[in-house]
Every structure is written in structure tokens, then in C-alpha cells.
Amino acid sequence: MGQSKPFRRTAVVVEDDDIQREMIAMLLEESNFRVIQCEDAETASLALKACHPALLITDVNLTGKMNGVELAHLARTNDPVMRVVVISGQNPAAVLPDGVTFLPKPVYPVTLIREATH
Template sequence: MGQSKPHRPIAIVVEDDDIQREMLALLLKERNFEVLQCEDAETAALALKAKHPTLMVTDFNLAGKMDGVDLAHFARQQNADVRIIVISGRPLPRPLPPGAKFLTKPVYPTALLAEAAR
């Protein structure tokens, strides 16, 4: 019989800037998350349905029809327990779903990891 691998929590990182997305993913991988990277909200919506992550980190400004706030509401509808972090350099134009957190850019790694660990 084979040994089963320990369960790693899944995180989705949604960011259209490749460098920012890779940096966020690397931080979470160092904290033992399995990270799925998405460059737009539509791809992230598919990943949310298929993978049932414990954490989603998204930028507010995204390519496509949904922005980060729309995606946060979609994620909350899919999974009431998913931790959601929305990042932006500006104030958000409308409220996030209950329990979602907002971090301003530049995002400090310690602040992101503290929210991810909650």
C-alpha cells in the first residue's frame, strides 16, 4: 500500500500582473499551501468550483468582466468558509462579503501571511 500525502490547504491567487502573482504564490507556498495561480476572475471562478480552496487572494483590478469585489462575492457564494483577501492600491468602491479582508498595496508579506493563517 502507498503512503498518502499529508493534506495541504489550497489557495487561489488571482492577479493579472505575473510578477505580483508569482510573489504572492511563493509566499503562500512557503506556508505549505498548494497554490493555484489565475490571471483573471473567470478562470478563478472555475478553480473555485473545482478545487474548493481554503483561501483566495485577489487583486481588485482584474481583466475580464468581474473585478476582485465581484469575485469575492462569488467565492463566498461557493463556499461560506473560504478566507478571502482582496488587495488594492485604492479604496474599494463597494463592500466586500462578510468576513472578507481588505489589504492596501503595497502588501507587506507579514500582513498577508497573518491574514492567510486565520
């Protein structure tokens, strides 16, 4: 008999800065997440519908028509139990949905992993 692989939760990371997105993805992969990386909220919204992730991490300021706060609202509407973390260098101008965590940049790896696995 072969060994069974441990269950890996899926996370969607939305960040238009390539380096920051890669760093977040690497941290999550080391914490046994399967990571889908997106540069904009429109692509991420398709990934949310197709993959039903356990976690969404999004920056507030994104390229495209939708920002990270709008994406967080969409994610919570579609899946009220999904863990959602919004990150930004500035406090979000709009109100975050109930249950969404805000982390100011720079985000420390230990803090990010604690919030992701909470």
C-alpha cells in the first residue's frame, strides 16, 4: 500500500506585487496549503468559484476594476465560513465584512501564518 498524502487546504493569494505574492505563497505552501496565485480580483473571483478555497489573502489595492475589500465581500457572500485576510500598507477606506481579518503591511510571516491557520 502507498502512503496517503495529507489533506492540503487551498488558499488564494491576490497581490499585484509579484515578489510579495510569491513570498506569501511560499509561506503558505510551507504550512501545507495548495496555493493559487492571482494578480487581480477578477481572476481571483473565478478561482474562488472554481476551487472553493479555505483561505483568501488579498491586498486592498489591486489592478483591475475590483479592489481587495470588494473581493473580500464577494468571498464572504459566496462562502461565509471562508477565512479571509486583507492586507495593506494603509487602513482600508471601506468597511470589511464580518469575520475578515486586517493585517497592516509589512506583514510578519509568523502573524500571517497564525491568521491563515486560525
